[in-house]
Amino acid sequence: MPHTFDAETLAGVLGHMNRDHAADNLLIVRAFSDPELVGATMTGFDGDGGVWSARRVDGSDVEVRVPWPGGEIAERPAVRRAVVALYDAACARLGVEPRPHS
Numbered sequence: 001m002p003h004t005f006d007a008e009t010l011a012g013v014l015g016h017m018n019r020d021h022a023a024d025n026l027l028i029v030r031a032f033s034d035p036e037l038v039g040a041t042m043t044g045f046d047g048d049g050g051v052w053s054a055r056r057v058d059g060s061d062v063e064v065r066v067p068w069p070g071g072e073i074a075e076r077p078a079v080r081r082a083v084v085a086l087y088d089a090a091c092a093r094l095g096v097e098p099r100p101h102s
Helices: 007-020 022-032 076-094
Strands: 039-045 049-055 061-067
Touching: 007 022, 007 039, 007 076, 022 039, 022 049, 022 061, 022 076, 049 076
Parallel strands: none
Antiparallel strands: 039 049, 049 061
């Protein structure tokens, strides 16, 4: 059973991803699901990976679950590293130059 994160961690990460990284959400779902997706919102995550609600071109939604590239995580500081690794992997799959990470 994957590690579950507390409500505060979930709210913080999801708020940040959806507020500050909307384009990254779309990049990730396009890379790991369907390159024709037109929108994405991160809706959850656990120790095994992230979950997004993605919008198809016809307006329907699909859930996209993507495992963390480095394997299971179980601590709050690992979430950021896992999301950054996922973003970098998505960029590599799509041939997009990743922006620098601070």
